[in-house]
Amino acid sequence: MSKVHVYKRDHINTDEIIPARYLNTDDETELAKHCLEDLDVDFVNKVEAGDIIVAGEDFGCGSSREHAIWAIRGAGVQTVIAKTFARIFYRNAINNGFYVIESPEAIEKINNGDELEIDYKTGLIKNETAGIDIKFAPLPDFALEIIKAGGLLNKLVKNNH
């Protein structure tokens, strides 16, 4: 069971997720220390392995820095559920084998601290705290293939052998 951190905001951008002043490294543990720092300084103290972020529209807009995914993943976050995602962030997530969920209604039906159970295959979020089910469209097949391989590069390596 995973705990939720809700940010009722649209356009949470990559500068808020991992500020550019920390881009002089690509070390995931180092980046994770500053995850969401300019949005919520306290996030890194609250987050626990397996937790989930819920947000509004256009999550991850701005820069192409994959460091945003690494910071979030490094902090132990299991997935991000947003109304919509910015294009490059979404692509980076898939390429890293990090499953993100697009759901227009999640932000209305999930509150801070709620406990969720997610079935990624069928596309179902069970909000155990509120006792409601939220359906979502699972990722398309080509994306699932990349995620199953553990990311785009692993898939490349496999195809090469």
Add this chain to the structure above:
Amino acid sequence: MGMTITEKILSRAAGKDKVTPGEIINAKLDVVMCHDVSTPPAISMLVEKGIDKVFDREKIIVTPDHFQPAKDIKSAELHKRLDEWTRRHKIKHYYKLGRVGVCHALLPEQGHIRPGEVIIGGDSHTCTYGAFAAFGTGVGSTDLAAAVATGELWFKVPASMKFILNGSLGSGVYSKDVILAIIARIGVDGALYRAMEFVGPVLASMSMEARMTITNMAIEAGAKNGIMGFDKVTKQYLDEHLKDKKDYTVYESDEDAEYVSVEVFDCSAIEPMVALPHLPSNGVPISECAGKEMDQAYIGSCTNGRIEDLRIAAEILKGKKVTIRTLVVPATPAIWKQAKDEGLFDAFYDAGCVIAAPTCGACLGGFMGVLAEGEKCISTTNRNFVGRMGHPKSEVYLASPATAAASAIQGKLADPRNYLE
């Protein structure tokens, strides 16, 4: 049904007669741009997976520009990793300190951008290259790694939106004001996953420099790429800049190509614009925000650090004094030299500005002009997100070089038209 220019370029790159929006394709890449933030992690991934190779040593352009000259030990290490890799694979186009500049200003200037080609870069503003009737889009490090090793990437073909730019620009109004007005209308996700295709008489009157300011900011509306048609201005720029490979294919949108939307702008009605914190879509006319006090002015970046931008700023600053700290950062060494040769540095120096070496630097809050808590900066860059240029409680106001120069003189947001005849 016809195809848009974006669809035509992508279908050529995918080796197909036709592609349709939404379709997933595998496209061959013509140019891959690598800089100092996104590339070192890509290299590490390739090494770790045992696929440390490059698809074509002549099609990869290496531009360590973000923290250049190295701002600290960690960024020096990034440059070192990039340097070792570049040498190991004998990458042909490696721009080192002294020849390197802000990637998106450097690539066209050095003749690496050709119409009809597919260019990807480990940087979101790779969409800039669409000004040359090419497909340019930004990717993260994993995509970059795959691109470098294989010369191919998967893409979802974007649907196109058409932006018709009518009328003509008034005095003191520039391409930056046009793109800020467009983003103010459609929002920062108004073109999410789409191609933004710009057409219309206003473009015909713009230089390539001015056009690149528009396509540069397509990503600020969420777009996958921004694109423009080819004309005699494009041709002349290419004639002057292309070096090794001078041939290219020109694609045009068909009459009956399909667009998800068509937006018409009367550019004659556009005033100098300022995008207020903290979104590029918060653009308002200068008449609604003039007088707001600033602490710093920044003239530079891949959006507005080209020679034309520096000329516009120098024209306004000539014979005047700035009242706030003002940084002028020519985007490339060639621009730096040209500005010096044209005497623009005198205008900047006399006005009290500092002239820096080409770098991304302060644009991303890296170094060379970082803001303290509560400070406000009028900037010719493309992003004004929270903390973008420094402290999370600092503020960035986006505008044209003319508006930034006028504001530098007054120490507050100011209308550049007061300084032009």
